[in-house]
Amino acid sequence: MVETTARTVGIIGVGEIATFLVQGLTRAAAAGRAMPALVLSPRGRERAAVIARETGATIAADNAEVVERGDLVIVATRPAQTLAAISGLPWREGQVLLSVVAGVQVEKLASAAAPATIVRSIPVTCSALGLSPTAMWPDEPRAHDLLARLGTVHPMPDEAAFEAACVLGAFYGWVYALVERATETTAAAGVPASDARAIVAGMVGGAAAMVRHRPEVSVEHMLAELATPGGVTRLGLDVLARHEALDAWDAAWRAVHDRLRGT
Numbered sequence: 316m317v318e319t320t321a322r323t324v325g326i327i328g329v330g331e332i333a334t335f336l337v338q339g340l341t342r343a344a345a346a347g348r349a350m351p352a353l354v355l356s357p358r359g360r361e362r363a364a365v366i367a368r369e370t371g372a373t374i375a376a377d378n379a380e381v382v383e384r385g386d387l388v389i390v391a392t393r394p395a396q397t398l399a400a401i402s403g404l405p406w407r408e409g410q411v412l413l414s415v416v417a418g419v420q421v422e423k424l425a426s427a428a429a430p431a432t433i434v435r436s437i438p439v440t441c442s443a444l445g446l447s448p449t450a451m452w453p454d455e456p457r458a459h460d461l462l463a464r465l466g467t468v469h470p471m472p473d474e475a476a477f478e479a480a481c482v483l484g485a486f487y488g489w490v491y492a493l494v495e496r497a498t499e500t501t502a503a504a505g506v507p508a509s510d511a512r513a514i515v516a517g518m519v520g521g522a523a524a525m526v527r528h529r530p531e532v533s534v535e536h537m538l539a540e541l542a543t544p545g546g547v548t549r550l551g552l553d554v555l556a557r558h559e560a561l562d563a564w565d566a567a568w569r570a571v572h573d574r575l576r577g578t
């Protein structure tokens with residue numbers, strides 16, 4: 316029978332994103348999903364110790380123990396650290412290596428972690444709230460089941476599509492830059508800072524909700540509904556166009572895509 320749930324999840328690379336992933340798993344467990352047993356790599360022991368205290372996770376003696384114990388092992392190191400972190404470990408047939416690392420291709424991961432099944436994904440920090448829209452490739456039942464506890468899962472048809480979807484992991488960060496700038500400008504004009512922050516966040520969340528909940532309507536049409544001729548939304552869009560603001564976002568998208576593809 317094909318296993319569809321990982322009972323023991325190892326984590327190699329207990330840094331920022333791993334912490335948010337664990338928070339998401341804990342949240343899903345509070346909502347009734349089974350909590351997998353967690354086995355953490357020992358490097359960065361202080362952070363691992365906090366997670367262990369809060370979740371009952373085990374801190375392994377070394378990365379080899381993480382691989383020995385995990386049905387599924389998440390690797391969440393920085394890209395340049397990844398191949399060294401997963402090489403020479405006792406990977407076995409039927410085990411899943413779930414990478415959340417941007418820009419390290421399946422072929423390289425497979426050569427370092429054979430004969431494990433390799434899966435790539437790009438969950439983001441709102442995994443902690445169960446809201447990550449996570450691209451993955453290839454689709455694999457245990458990895459899919461785990462990622463589904465952290466939000467929506469979007470299996471990609473091939474690695475090229477996955478790499479393009481990975482750019483949106485960086486886009487997620489750029490949204491924060493936009494939120495920060497709009498909040499600061501609004502607060503500087505006299506709106507109490509906490510209100511400015513809440514209103515800006517509500518506008519971004521509200522726009523995202525409308526796009527998600529009206530899938531039959533094009534985003535272009537929704538924008539046309541908002542930007543009536545002579546109105547202030549139209550005025551601002553014209554200013555943004557004069558500053559080539561959207562072209563700049565395209566340029567950022569392409570720069571990240573090139574980096575991820577190693578071009």
Ligand SMILES: NC(=O)c1ccc[n+]([C@@H]2O[C@H](COP(=O)([O-])OP(=O)(O)OC[C@H]3O[C@@H](n4cnc5c(N)ncnc54)[C@H](OP(=O)(O)O)[C@@H]3O)[C@@H](O)[C@H]2O)c1
Nearest residue numbers: 328329330331332356358359391392393394396400416417
């Ligand atoms: N941050 C995000 O929101 C986000 C979102 C999606 C994907 N990612 C991906 O997640 C990866 C990690 O990002 P991050 O922001 O979480 O980085 P991070 O905070 O630097 O975490 C990486 C962790 O891996 C540890 N590490 C390095 N080599 C190791 C080894 N050989 N064995 C065990 N642990 C090792 C590091 O320890 P040291 O500090 O001692 O080196 C550090 O604790 C990146 O590749 C990124 O592409 C991040």
